[in-house]
Amino acid sequence: MTAPLLEVRDLGIAIGALDVVRGVDLSLGRGKTLGLVGESGCGKSITMLAIMGLLSEHVRVTGSIRLSGDELVGKPQSALAELRGKRMAMIFQDPMTSLNPVMTVGEQLGEAIAIHQPRMKRQARQARALDLLRLVAIPFPDRRLLQYPHELSGGMRQRVMIAIAMANDPELLIADEPTTALDVTVQAQIMELLQRLQAERHMGMLLISHDLGVVGDIADEVAIMYAGRICERGSVDAVFDSPHHPYTHGLLASLPQIDRTVGKLASIPGALPSLASRPQGCRFHPRCFHAQETCRREEPQLRPVASGAVAACHFAEIAVPSRKAEEVA
Amino acid sequence: MTRYIVRRLLSLPLLLLGIVSLAFLISHATQGDPLASIVSERQMDNPEVVAAAKARWGLDKSLPEQYFIYIRNLLSGDLGTSFRTKQPVAQDLLERLPATLELVIAAMLLGSTTGIVLGVLAARFRDRVIDHAARLWALIGSSTPVFWSGLIFLYIFSVVLGWLPGPGRLDARATPPEGLTGFLTIDALLIGDMGLFWDALHHLMLPALVLGWTVMGIVSRLVRASMLDVLSQDYITAARARGAGEVRVLLNHALRNALVPTLTIIGFTFAYLITGAVLTEAIFSWTGIGSYAVDAARSLDYPAIMGVTIVGGAAFLLTNLATDIAYAFADPRIRLS
Numbered sequence: 085m086t087a088p089l090l091e092v093r094d095l096g097i098a099i100g101a102l103d104v105v106r107g108v109d110l111s112l113g114r115g116k117t118l119g120l121v122g123e124s125g126c127g128k129s130i131t132m133l134a135i136m137g138l139l140s141e142h143v144r145v146t147g148s149i150r151l152s153g154d155e156l157v158g159k160p161q162s163a164l165a166e167l168r169g170k171r172m173a174m175i176f177q178d179p180m181t182s183l184n185p186v187m188t189v190g191e192q193l194g195e196a197i198a199i200h201q202p203r204m205k206r207q208a209r210q211a212r213a214l215d216l217l218r219l220v221a222i223p224f225p226d227r228r229l230l231q232y233p234h235e236l237s238g239g240m241r242q243r244v245m246i247a248i249a250m251a252n253d254p255e256l257l258i259a260d261e262p263t264t265a266l267d268v269t270v271q272a273q274i275m276e277l278l279q280r281l282q283a284e285r286h287m288g289m290l291l292i293s294h295d296l297g298v299v300g301d302i303a304d305e306v307a308i309m310y311a312g313r314i315c316e317r318g319s320v321d322a323v324f325d326s327p328h329h330p331y332t333h334g335l336l337a338s339l340p341q342i343d344r345t346v347g348k349l350a351s352i353p354g355a356l357p358s359l360a361s362r363p364q365g366c367r368f369h370p371r372c373f374h375a376q377e378t379c380r381r382e383e384p385q386l387r388p389v390a391s392g393a394v395a396a397c398h399f400a401e402i403a404v405p406s407r408k409a410e411e412v413a
Numbered sequence: 414m415t416r417y418i419v420r421r422l423l424s425l426p427l428l429l430l431g432i433v434s435l436a437f438l439i440s441h442a443t444q445g446d447p448l449a450s451i452v453s454e455r456q457m458d459n460p461e462v463v464a465a466a467k468a469r470w471g472l473d474k475s476l477p478e479q480y481f482i483y484i485r486n487l488l489s490g491d492l493g494t495s496f497r498t499k500q501p502v503a504q505d506l507l508e509r510l511p512a513t514l515e516l517v518i519a520a521m522l523l524g525s526t527t528g529i530v531l532g533v534l535a536a537r538f539r540d541r542v543i544d545h546a547a548r549l550w551a552l553i554g555s556s557t558p559v560f561w562s563g564l565i566f567l568y569i570f571s572v573v574l575g576w577l578p579g580p581g582r583l584d585a586r587a588t589p590p591e592g593l594t595g596f597l598t599i600d601a602l603l604i605g606d607m608g609l610f611w612d613a614l615h616h617l618m619l620p621a622l623v624l625g626w627t628v629m630g631i632v633s634r635l636v637r638a639s640m641l642d643v644l645s646q647d648y649i650t651a652a653r654a655r656g657a658g659e660v661r662v663l664l665n666h667a668l669r670n671a672l673v674p675t676l677t678i679i680g681f682t683f684a685y686l687i688t689g690a691v692l693t694e695a696i697f698s699w700t701g702i703g704s705y706a707v708d709a710a711r712s713l714d715y716p717a718i719m720g721v722t723i724v725g726g727a728a729f730l731l732t733n734l735a736t737d738i739a740y741a742f743a744d745p746r747i748r749l750s
């Protein structure tokens with residue numbers, strides 16, 4: 085059996101004494117899409133940065149991250165840099181700040197190509213850059229090459245970021261809330277573009293989103309994250325049709341009105357606990373309508389549930405769906 | 414952009430006139446009597462001599478009259494005659510300015526390059542030994558008074574080790590070439606005298622080192638701070654995400670952005686040092702503008718004071734303009750707006 089494209093096992097991320105992320109397992113097959121959903125601050129971005137090997141040396145990463153079987157945790161930075169942009173690429177939440185303001189679009193695209201194909205001639209590189217801009221459907225691509233980021237709109241900048249990510253045909257694309265910072269009208273176009281590229285190139289995509297609707301539309305698998313842990317994970321069908329974790333249920337109940345600006349969930353009372361004040365036992369218990377004494381004491385582990393997904397809840401089988409949940413919603 | 418520069422250039426004379434007028438007012442509002450430095454003490458009691466001197470130097474005229482005469486002469490390039498040296502001020506300045514420029518340019522080159530290198534290293538190895546060492550070194554550089562570091566450097570390198578010559582711009586026996594740029598190192602090369610060139614260069618080293626150390630302190634601290642700021646930006650993470658290595662991230666991405674604010678401080682320091690290198694000039698017997706300014710101020714030599722003010726003002730205005738142009742080249746957001 086060949087190894088999956090991406091296999092994350094028992095990932096832990098700690099900054100000093102603070103556990104930001106713990107015990108995270110994720111798996112993504114070639115050409116598939118995995119959606120990662122959770123409230124602001126639950127640890128989605130930091131998990132993605134850990135996969136890319138982009139966290140600073142002060143951040144401790146434990147566990148295992150394998151890209152096509154190749155262990156990334158503990159790899160030296162120079163070896164990781166060779167993989168970045170070539171086998172795995174990333175696009176970021178805010179296209180306004182993720183392009184270098186003093187370099188032209190052409191320079192940055194050219195750089196992305198040159199880093200991994202240093203022998204390519206200037207002209208060939210230029211032509212390739214132009215192709216990439218066409219690939220992401222940027223109008224007047226030859227003019228864009230000479231422009232600076234501030235001359236482009238947010239949507240165009242995100243297209244440039246996507247073009248840069250595509251420069252070396254990566255197997256894995258990590259998209260960290262690629263549309264959150266964009267106008268609503270542009271959001272759908274960017275999502276469409278990503279979907280098309282993924283299908284054309286048989287790329288694995290890890291898509292982070294606040295927006296369960298988007299994830300439900302385009303992902304194959306979904307993982308729900310809460311306070312640095314995965315609370316439910318499985319196929320989109322299983323998780324969306326019969327959520328077993330009360331948090332997942334609350335998220336789905338609040339569809340489609342997730343408050344995108346604050347990242348808070350209208351239907352779930354309370355707020356995500358801060359890093360330093362995460363509760364004992366089940367991290368969700370202060371906000372859970374079904375919390376029992378056990379929940380305050382013991383932390384639930386992920387285990388298979390009837391839908392075929394896995395959920396980390398002591399009462400996964402009985403807690404949801406419940407009438408109470410509907411009331412809260 | 415071009416229109417902006419043209420507009421700035423056109424406003425230069427006006428700004429300069431403002432500076433000249435202000436300097437004229439301030440210097441003439443002082444209580445002292447410039448006659449004291451023109452007429453000898455014994456002659457001060459002789460009303461005829463005093464009246465003649467007043468008439469000779471135009472001090473018998475009213476202040477507005479003196480002002481208009483000064484401005485009229487200024488427009489024809491005449492900065493008046495120094496009370497003290499009895500030479501045309503323009504000539505004095507032309508003799509002194511190249512010395513100062515040679516010193517300040519050398520110090521700026523030395524200080525800016527080492528300051529940038531040190532600042533980049535300190536930011537890259539933040540809170541490590543190299544960072545602490547660089548910061549300490551920069552702190553000492555920018556907080557040690559020049560007369561103190563100057564004397565120590567002279568003592569060590571000239572007196573004890575004997576590697577470098579003492580004060581002055583040239584060996585006492587050497588004759589500087591006349592009628593060229595006034596930059597002794599360049600003039601020596603122009604006439605092809607290598608011995609003279611080495612002599613001038615050796616004399617330049619210590620004062621440039623002392624002054625450059627101060628510059629390095631200022632520049633490295635600013636570069637460190639702006640590098641740290643830039644390194645935390647998203648586009649740095651994005652550059653790493655496309656596979657950029659450490660050197661590429663530091664130089665191509667971070668430094669290019671961090672240099673933009675650094676340009677301002679480099680320009681400002683340069684302009685400041687044109688008249689502000691007094692102490693260095695004094696310690697190294699460097700006959701530049703700074704020491705000329707001090708002598709002029711001490712003897713209430715109005716024309717000389719005015720001359721120095723004009724040079725200082727012009728230096729500020731021109732470097733300001735140059736900085737703005739450089740800024741625009743470094744930052745497309747400014748260039749294209």
Ligand SMILES: Nc1ncnc2c1ncn2[C@@H]1O[C@H](COP(=O)(O)OP(=O)(O)OP(=O)(O)O)[C@@H](O)[C@H]1O
Nearest residue numbers: 099104122123124125126127128129130131347359
């Ligand atoms: N360098 C860091 N130092 C300290 N804490 C950090 C650091 N980076 C992230 N954190 C903390 O880690 C937690 C997870 O952050 P992360 O950015 O992964 O959240 P997120 O799920 O991506 O949120 P959002 O939806 O707002 O992007 C947050 O509480 C954040 O404050």
Ligand code: SF4
Nearest residue numbers: 366369372379397398
């Ligand atoms: S373990 Fe308890 S508190 Fe946690 S989600 Fe399940 S029912 Fe709620």
Ligand SMILES: [Mg+2]
Nearest residue numbers: 128129130260
């Ligand atoms: Mg995030």
